[in-house]
Amino acid sequence: MSTSGKSSSNLFQRLNIRFPWLKIVVTVTLCLIALLDLMRSTISSTRDANTIKIAPMARHVKITSRDLEGKKLVALTFDDGPSSETTPRLLGILEKREVPATFFMLGSKARNNPELVKQVAKEGHEIGSHTMYHQNLIRIAAAAAESDINEAKAVLRDILGKDISLTRTPYGNTNDRIRNFVGTPIILWSVDTLDWKIKTTESIVGITMSQVGDGAVILMHDIHPTSVDAVPTLVDTLRDNGYEFVTVSELAEKKGIKLTPGAIYYNLR
Numbered sequence: 001m002s003t004s005g006k007s008s009s010n011l012f013q014r015l016n017i018r019f020p021w022l023k024i025v026v027t028v029t030l031c032l033i034a035l036l037d038l039m040r041s042t043i044s045s046t047r048d049a050n051t052i053k054i055a056p057m058a059r060h061v062k063i064t065s066r067d068l069e070g071k072k073l074v075a076l077t078f079d080d081g082p083s084s085e086t087t088p089r090l091l092g093i094l095e096k097r098e099v100p101a102t103f104f105m106l107g108s109k110a111r112n113n114p115e116l117v118k119q120v121a122k123e124g125h126e127i128g129s130h131t132m133y134h135q136n137l138i139r140i141a142a143a144a145a146e147s148d149i150n151e152a153k154a155v156l157r158d159i160l161g162k163d164i165s166l167t168r169t170p171y172g173n174t175n176d177r178i179r180n181f182v183g184t185p186i187i188l189w190s191v192d193t194l195d196w197k198i199k200t201t202e203s204i205v206g207i208t209m210s211q212v213g214d215g216a217v218i219l220m221h222d223i224h225p226t227s228v229d230a231v232p233t234l235v236d237t238l239r240d241n242g243y244e245f246v247t248v249s250e251l252a253e254k255k256g257i258k259l260t261p262g263a264i265y266y267n268l269r
């Protein structure tokens with residue numbers, strides 16, 4: 001041991017004499033390695049902190065732990081998404097206020113945002129189909145309507161790993177053939193906020209408060225920034241008036257309503 005230690009120290013001495021700059025190069029290299037290591041551990045600990053912050057289970061538990069005792073219940077529903085532009089901000093608002101919602105997604109948009117679809121589900125929200133391409137199903141050939149419904153179901157099944165159990169037909173349009181074919185309950189709405197048309201928080205909240213009641217299903221669209229803007233005030237106003245939020249399926253369950261495939265529901269009371 002001492003022999004090899006001596007010979008290696010002799011080697012360094014010899015190298016030091018022959019290449020005096022080598023010591024500086026080695027020192028600088030060691031410093032750089034240490035610095036890179038420090039940067040890497042800082043980045044990974046930041047990533048860990050973010051992972052913990054958005055842990056899906058934590059959010060889910062939080063959202064389902066609301067006290068519904070003695071509250072009037074409503075289901076907030078969002079159509080036509082998901083949108084990478086607006087849906088993530090809405091999810092943040094819903095998480096902060098512990099509001100579960102129901103998203104009627106277009107298969108075409110879901111296919112382009114599979115991770116966002118999964119995030120919506122993981123955070124305790126319910127997902128239903130709003131068909132594949134938002135066609136007016138009663139104005140197109142029956143076979144085309146059926147394939148539009150089926151394609152959306154298949155896309156959502158692939159992403160979520162299970163069948164969706166709710167459908168909202170575009171424009172609320174449906175007929176007997178669609179009802180017989182759709183295979184899920186058809187959930188329409190009792191409060192139309194007209195958020196796609198009158199894009200102010202004041203209007204969205206005003207219309208909702210004038211039409212809402214226990215068991216209401218509230219129609220909004222998560223593709224408009226102005227609709228997302230209105231959600232904090234809308235949620236706070238509804239809570240101030242004794243309402244609490246549940247998903248559509250939860251609402252049916254709390255009201256003792258068994259949702260039937262092919263049946264149309266405007267509210268659940």
Ligand SMILES: [Zn+2]
Pocket residue numbers: 079080130134170171
């Ligand atoms: Zn729609």
